[in-house]
Amino acid sequence: MGKKHTGSSGDDASVAGANGSRDLGADRSIPRRDFLQGALIAAAGVATELPLASLAASPLEILGAQDRAGYYPPALTGMRGSHPGSFENAHAVRDGHVTTDAIDTQQSYDLVIVGGGISGLAAAHFYRDRASRSSRILILDNHDDFGGHAKRNEFMLNGRLNLLNGGTLSIESPRPYSPVAAQVLVDCGIDVDRLSKIENHRFYGSLGLHGAVFLDRETFGTEHLMVGWKSSPVAHALAKSGLPEQVQRDIERVEEGNIDYMPGMSSAQKKLRLSSISYRDYLRDLVKVQPLTLAFYQTHTHGLWGAGIDAVSALDCWGSDMPGFSGLKLEPGSIPRMGYTPAGFADTGGSKTLHFPDGNATVARSLLRNLLPGALPGKTVEDLVTTRVKYEELDSPRGPIRVRLNSTVVKVAQKGNAVDVTYIRDGKAYVAHGAKCILACYNMMIPYLCPELPERQKQALHSLVKTPLVYTSVALRNWQAFAKLGVSGVQAPSGYHTDFRLNPKVDIGQYRSPTSPSEPILLHMTRTPCKPGLTEDEQHKVGRAELLNTPFSTFEHNIREQLARVMGPGGFDPARDIEAITVNRWPHGYAPEYNPLFDRELPEAEQPHVIGRAKFGRIAIANSDAARAAYTDAAIDQASRAVNEIIRD
Ligand SMILES: Cc1cc2nc3c(=O)[nH]c(=O)nc-3n(C[C@H](O)[C@H](O)[C@H](O)COP(=O)(O)OP(=O)(O)OC[C@H]3O[C@@H](n4cnc5c(N)ncnc54)[C@H](O)[C@@H]3O)c2cc1C
Structure with missing residues (x-):
């Protein structure tokens, strides 16, 4: 509902009341939240006083919060994602506050990996397979948990485990997974075909619950929940909406019409034109809809692009199955563009899809289990979903592979035959040594870590602007209100969260989703901070500033x-009805993709991500940023390329 809606007004006065937040329950203690926020502070705080016995034996082993019994970040609530304590040191480096004095850990590895997301974990997987099974590898990550965007939110509600993805949602990509990325899934025991049955897509429909659209009075002049949106002809839902007649007809035409708005042009000519105009311009100038209809569609592109329809090309929207194009009779296939083709889904049909209860955190956890079996005991992906990570095993000196959390890398410098990697943990700087190094972290940070990179490469890396996003998990005591209204999810075109929906019904192994509206459930809410009217990059910058200040x-x-x-x-x-809230804040979310509205067409060798990811001596660069593609397959493919580059030396 936007900032303009935060005060109580109209119908919601009876709920928000004169005291606003108090009647909404913000003053009510959520025991879970209060308890766990305390735990969060401890987790991010100074080194623990409870060393594992074996670690205490080594004077060079510096213990961190993760080595303490009870450390369990997936269950933390409050502000997660880029949580307090995870990004401040990186911003200090950006702002020129460089740490020079570091304690030498006297630890040397074959490979040091910066970034413990799927790309960093996959890099460790590939390096061990391709270099040596006994390779000594250190993975450093600034967050209190591994997985990067592929994070897991855990809640115990009425004694039952409820899971949601804190970021990366599904195995799903605009193109089929490459043989390398597909093999990683196989190596992790993830059989996408077999497991695709774990999600029951028909569950809520079978209970008579469907999608809905919420229209707010401030934007649409009518306050109405259009229940059953698209579960029957849209005219049914629109008829009761209170929207002006002409707007209803517009929406019906966009959703179900079959008109060719570009007569006399070939399919290729139409696609070329669609690649040069925004979806908003297409709807306004070619479909000729009312301004209020544009408001109805303005945030339709938020989920995939993190920006509104003014900043996304009409061709991309066609390629992603957005409404309004069926009468154009466009032939399948995209037009070639920089990097990955923008309308990839239309080109290839996309990858196989699979959603685990915690999203692609299961992919990260599977990779971790392969690398560190002792940290995630068990054998199958079914048992993995309910297995707790033994965090104290992640950075054990006993094994050749170590994952060190709460460790922000601030400097990566080549010295002779080694790479010195300086990181800050618990307020102190340390240096570890690697024969090689892979930077699987956010690529735009690399020039600050390696100032000696060539100027052209630094410029290319600086040009990368990631997309800010928020995925919020709300634990509800029950979902009876949803059942009563016949609603499983709501799109709110002008809402603070533009989308919220009940947790998908996914059953795997011992894990069971709730089945009765009287049971607790998790609600997934999405917010995309951006500013219409600017270029896509500028929209993301404004959104990021807003996010970090909220x-x-x-x-x-x-x-x-x-x-x-x-x-x-x-x-x-x-x-x-609200039991707990976890806000997964991602100021640096999706890797950016080229946008035909704002980016110049360039030969591959001159594209910024290709220049930016060039190997630099003993240092190679991974992360989905290096593909300019916000997908798990890209994160894995880039890890594979980076490992090949440093192994070749
Ligand atoms: C909300 C959201 C939803 C998404 N949904 C999907 C989806 O459904 N399907 C899909 O395929 N993709 C999705 N993605 C894209 C997702 O980014 C990729 O799939 C993949 O998880 C990226 O992995 P990565 O390892 O390349 O990067 P990241 O996951 O970003 O991992 C990089 C890690 O490096 C760390 N790091 C950065 N700088 C430093 C430093 N200086 N020192 C130490 N560590 C550092 C970061 O904090 C992070 O933990 C989504 C992304 C977001 C944000």
Whole structure:
């Protein structure tokens, strides 16, 4: 509902009341949240006083929070994702505050990897396979948990484990996984065909619950929840919406019409034109819809691109199955563009898809299990979903592979036959040594870590602007209000969160999703901070600044207010029904992709991501950023390339 809606107004006055936040329940202690926020502070705090006995024997082993019994970040609530304590040191380096004095860990590895996301974990997997099974590898990550964007949110509700993805949602890509990336899934025991049955896509529909669209009075002049959106002809839902007649006809035409708005042009000519205009321009100038219809579609592109329809090409929208193009009769296949083709889904049909209860955290956890079996005991992906990570095993000196958390790398320098990697943990700087190094971290940070890189490469890396996003997990006592309204998910085109939906029904191994509306459940909410009217990169920069300046209390207030307003008519009471909130904040979310509206067409060798990922001596560069593609297959493919580059030396 945007900032303009944060005060109580109209119908929601009865819920928000004169005291606003208090009646929404923000003052009510959420025992879980209060307890776990405390744990979060401890987890990010100074080195623990409870060493494992074996570690204490070595004077050079510096213990961290992860080595302490009880350390368990997936269950933390409050502000997660880029959580407090994870990014401040990186920003200090960006701002020129370089640490020079570092304690020498006197630890030497065959390979040091910066970044413990899927790309970093996959790099360790490839290096061990291709160099030596006994390779000594250190993975450093600034977060208190591994997985990068592929994070897991865990809640125990009424004694039952409930899971949601804190970031990376599904195995899904605009193109089939490469043989290398597909083999990694096989190596991890993930059989996508067999496991695709774990999600019951028909579950909520079988209970009579469907998607809905919430129209707010401030934007649309009518306050209405259009239930059953697209589960029957849209005219049914629109008829009761209170939207002006002409806007209803526009939306019907966009959704179900079959008109050719570009007559006389070939399919190729149409696609070329669509690649040079935004979806907004297409709807306004060719489909000729009303301004209010544009408002209805403005945030349709938020989920995939992190920006509104003004900053996304119409061709991309066609390629991703957005409405309004069926009458153009475009032939399958995209037009070639920089890097990955923008309309990849239309080109290839996309990859196989699979959603685990914790999203692609299961991919990260599978990779970790392969690298460190002692940290995640068990054998199958089914048992993996409910297995707790033994965090104290991640950085054990006993094994050749170590994952060190809460460690922000601030400097990577080649010295003779080694690479010195300086990192800050618990306020102190340390240096570890690698014969080789792979930077699987956010690529735009690399020039700050390696200032000696060639100027052209640094410029290319600096040009990369990642997409900010927020995935919030809200634990609800029950979902009776959803059942009463017949709603499983809501799109709110002008809402603070533009989308929220009940956790998908996924059953795997011992893990069972809730089946009755009287049971607790998790709600997934999405917010995309951006600013319409600017270029895509500028929109992301404004959104990121907003995100880093938004405290948890503001999120909490807006979550409570939005749910009260939309679901209140079904009996939802945020003060009573919300058990816990985890805000997964990703100021540096999706890897950027080239945008035909704003990026110049360049030969491959001159594309910034190709220049930016060049090997530099003993240092190679991975991460999905290095492909300019925000997908797990890209993260794995780039790890494979980086490993090949440094093994060749
Ligand atoms: C909200 C969200 C949803 C997504 N959904 C999907 C999806 O459904 N399917 C899909 O395929 N992809 C999805 N993605 C894209 C996702 O980014 C990739 O799939 C993949 O997880 C990226 O892995 P990575 O290792 O390349 O990067 P990351 O996951 O970003 O990992 C890099 C790690 O390096 C760390 N790091 C950065 N700088 C430093 C430093 N100086 N020192 C130490 N560590 C550092 C980072 O903090 C991070 O932990 C999503 C992304 C987001 C943000």
